[in-house]
Amino acid sequence: MSNAEAEAAPPGGATGTVQSVDRALHILGQLARSGEAGVTELAADLDVHKSTAFRLVATLEAHGLVEQTGDRGKYRLGVGLLRLAGATTARLDVVQEARPLARKLAADTGETVNITVLADRAALYLDQVAGSSALQSHNWVGQRIPLHATANGKVLLSGLEEHALDELLDQLEAYTDATITGQERLRRELAQVREQGYAVAADELEIGLTAVAAPIRNAHGDVIASMSVSGPTFRLAGDKLDAATDALVHVALEVSHRLGWGHR
Template sequence: MSNGTAERGTNGVQSVDRALGILERLARAGELGVTELAQEMGVHKSTAFRLVTTLEDHGLVEQTEERGKYRLGMGILRLAGATTARLDLVQEARPVCRQLATATGETVNIAVLSDASALYVEQVAGSSALQSHNWVGQHIPLHATSNGKVLLSGLPDDELASLLEDLPSYTELTITARDLLTAELEKVRDEGYAVAVDELEVGLTAAAAPIRSAHGDVIASMSVSGSTYRMSGDALDEVIAHLREAAAEVSRRLGWVGLH
């Protein structure tokens, strides 16, 4: 690494550290001016002003009616709310996931939309899932998985369009044609669940159902996955029945009272 690159990296980390310092100071004091922030942090006033302006652009701080004073902005609540919602989701889903894993003997996962992929946030292995891979914290493609299809099915058309532009193939059964995937998502909306058989990995079958917020929005997906050999025919139908009931239970725990 060149000295110039190292210096930029160091300066970048220092800026992040200082920006976090501003947020912490505002959290303690309530309101502070740029001069006060500069003095407390031991930096030039122009540096403090630049950092505060950047934070303001992102809604993390805002000016009070008294010009020159800053306080934490509504963006902080948005970030905190997203974290709280995810924690609530996992907390409410965990016991239901355990029951579903016991009932089906297969691996149960909870996934949420994360940029252009699905992010696993919870997993419970069933009795048939010997040495199951831990997917928590990992991202998977949307179009080639049952979880992904469910998450896509809950998006408005304008958001959905940008996510259907690049559909790489993982197996011979992966849906890569945009019109076919659009039809598949319509089927997911109508039936209330999605299935992916050998689409991400040959020998792997998964079914997923939506988890809804109190407002009815699809905020997560619950899936049951296992060997294609085991999860086929009547066995798959039975898994889907258990799955839909479990996903609806988590939705009810989150405040949803509607019927699919």
Template structure:
């Protein structure tokens, strides 16, 4: 009996067949079109078209033995990215919980993804009554503290490429490109970003960078709450614990802080 015969009729047939091809290659390591067609119970030309589409997307690739195929690097990279994000959430979770408990505000973890800030995790503090669930949502880079942190270290040309349009989301949203670059310079200088009423009226957030062993910014950690509650004095109080939590996660990822220059006698 073929694998295809064992599967239910529900679902999109081509998608089911593509998944079956991946399962075949995972089991056998390598397989030719004829072998795949036999396993699927379809004509060789159908298997060839499916494999060709999957090859174009990097899901499968030709093995050294031409005519045979194996799982492609595209799929491996996707799986690796997913695993890396899962590991990041697990590593950051204790520090996020501690920060939420200390500040009583909502703590979010975000990464750069397709020109947006993608929220991976959220911990609600005691002061956050029915907080909005940001997990899985993508937010604009120029209008949020997390977004500013994620692009602050990038070259200006790359920033402009990632943020081609400075869409206005609220009255305070940065919509001028020169202003955005000045704001990113400020983020680099002070080590954290602030967004007051920039994504939506009444929402304020502060964010700091999480770095990996290479010193690259791989995520951002933020504290957010109502603008009424997070006034200027409160924001100043939140900076030290925010920076400390971001540093804890960075250290756990292998980041080594730069050494202070040694003092010399004048």
């Protein structure tokens, strides 16, 4: 077996996993059960050399997933896990609070309602509810879309500080002739999104597709997600777009209230 093959083979001969990742997760599980453990104990539990266990623990420590206790050489779970858990909990809270309202919004507008969050350099679909007029059955949950070319993305960008925007707006790819590719123009549009409380993208990601999105805020007023109504441009225009926008802004505000933002 080659070194690469040995690295990919987890204990017990199972396939489809990476050994170092499998071992690191095993360490986290062991610390969760025991509360704390030393490198020697972890090495014995993994049946590996002490130096191997130390490298794994050092990597986990560098990411804040484990930390040393007052007892030298002992390790316990780190606060980095709390941050990861907190992010997951926040996303679950958004979906839980928004879904019944998203269903009603989809029923009222007849169009598709989506909920997204910022994920690296993209907007990640958390949830989707199709309206009665929606023809496509494709489920976008778990997929990512560009930030600058979508209504959801513009809303998520509008909630960022300037230094964060600088990192995300370095490359603005054109998807259609309507896509905004100039940084200054996009920044002006984001300022408008903040002022009016919603964003619109017509034919910017795909010709024939229009969406309007509004922010979902947490108890501190931070934009933590975006909710949108999307449909064919020929149908989601004029008075219908105005009506969908009004309904969407109201629903997104209600979700934000349920998450603790503002006063009822």
